[in-house]
Amino acid sequence: MRLRHIEVFHAIMQVGTISGAAQVLHISQPAVTKVLQHAELQLGMPLFERVRGKLYPKPEAHRLFVETEKLHRDLQGIRRLAASLKGRAVETIRLVATPTIAISVLPAAMSAWRRTFPSTRCELATFHTSEIVNALRLGEADLALSLQDPRHPGIVAEPIAQGLMTVIAKRGSWSAAERARPFTPAQLTGELIGHADNDPLGELVVNACEEEGVTPVFHTVVQTYQIARSLVEAGAGMAVVDPFTAASGADKVERRVWTPEIPVQLFLLTASHSPLSHGARELANSIGAVARACIETS
Numbered sequence: 001m002r003l004r005h006i007e008v009f010h011a012i013m014q015v016g017t018i019s020g021a022a023q024v025l026h027i028s029q030p031a032v033t034k035v036l037q038h039a040e041l042q043l044g045m046p047l048f049e050r051v052r053g054k055l056y057p058k059p060e061a062h063r064l065f066v067e068t069e070k071l072h073r074d075l076q077g078i079r080r081l082a083a084s085l086k087g088r089a090v091e092t093i094r095l096v097a098t099p100t101i102a103i104s105v106l107p108a109a110m111s112a113w114r115r116t117f118p119s120t121r122c123e124l125a126t127f128h129t130s131e132i133v134n135a136l137r138l139g140e141a142d143l144a145l146s147l148q149d150p151r152h153p154g155i156v157a158e159p160i161a162q163g164l165m166t167v168i169a170k171r172g173s174w175s176a177a178e179r180a181r182p183f184t185p186a187q188l189t190g191e192l193i194g195h196a197d198n199d200p201l202g203e204l205v206v207n208a209c210e211e212e213g214v215t216p217v218f219h220t221v222v223q224t225y226q227i228a229r230s231l232v233e234a235g236a237g238m239a240v241v242d243p244f245t246a247a248s249g250a251d252k253v254e255r256r257v258w259t260p261e262i263p264v265q266l267f268l269l270t271a272s273h274s275p276l277s278h279g280a281r282e283l284a285n286s287i288g289a290v291a292r293a294c295i296e297t298s
Contacts, residue, residue, distance in 0.1 A: 005039035006068050007075075008032055009047065013057060013065045077138050092121040093280045096135055097145035099126045100225045101266065104248035105145070109290040113283045120279050136271040142280050144269040145287065147242055148200060158268040160288035163243025163295040165201060165262040168228075168253040170235045182259035185214040191237030193228045194218025204262050205240045211260075229253065247294045266291050 001009070011021035012032070022029045040046050047064070048055040057065070097106060102124070110122070127135060129148045135141040137154050149157040167183040185208055194216070195202030209216050220236065222228050228239035233252045242264045246255050268284050270276060276284065 008035040010068050010072050094123045094141045096125045096127045096141045101145045102126045103226050104244040105291045109287040113286040117279050156270050156272050159265045160268050161266040161291035165258045166243050166246035167240050167256045167258050168232050168246050169238045183256040185209040185212040193237045193239040194221040
């Protein structure tokens with residue numbers, strides 16, 4: 001079957017009629033009929049029963065549709081990629097980041113980068129890591145930032161900064177001597193704000209507690225570290241967060257390194273088939289510099 005045959009067949013299977021397929025494909029009904037007949041001729045068998053002007057898919061058509069559905073999704077991805085490339089006639093850098101990094105690191109990094117690239121267009125968006133991978137693969141983003149390495153064959157993950165998971169509490173919670181010492185699971189008292197079950201760093205914190213014989217109880221569970229920090233600032237409890245979130249609220253919270261230590265890396269993510277432009281690489285360098293400075297001065 002040719003690609004046009006598959007496109008027409010898929011449309012007919014989706015809407016159930018020749019006229020409906022013609023509307024979906026923006027072509028005439030005779031054109032749809034002709035392509036379908038040609039496809040059946042090449043296959044050497046009919047795909048539909050024709051009863052009183054209606055089409056009823058034969059078992060072979062249903063089996064074929066399962067395979068063409070995969071191809072249809074790939075074609076949609078190719079169209080989105082083509083549209084994305086067409087829209088880049090003017091230099092544009094498209095950056096996506098997880099919400100935590102977008103709030104804690106990006107503002108200062110963008111401000112520094114703008115001094116050298118004042119007129120370059122930059123589009124910013126926040127995605128979760130699974131969505132970031134799709135955006136990079138489809139060419140909808142040039143670079144991305146995440147605290148996770150997605151370990152995807154089509155994605156290059158470059159570590160650009162590293163720190164340690166940090167316990168934060170409302171100011172005045174600890175003495176100066178206490179702040180100088182790491183925070184252990186055995187010291188957990190009061191309300192501890194938890195993270196979603198699918199959060200990898202949150203799972204490491206829970207595992208560390210369980211290894212010390214401590215079972216943390218979370219009455220409040222959040223999706224992002226920024227929400228956890230806001231709750232801590234309001235006196236709603238303590239939280240264990242990434243070092244970038246902890247440092248970005250240094251004037252409103254107190255911090256102690258969590259022990260046993262849990263390293264946290266900030267990854268620059270790019271598509272393996274798409275090298276960065278000069279402007280995009282300089283933006284990545286600015287982000288890395290700000291992130292490392294954030295950790296070093298915290």
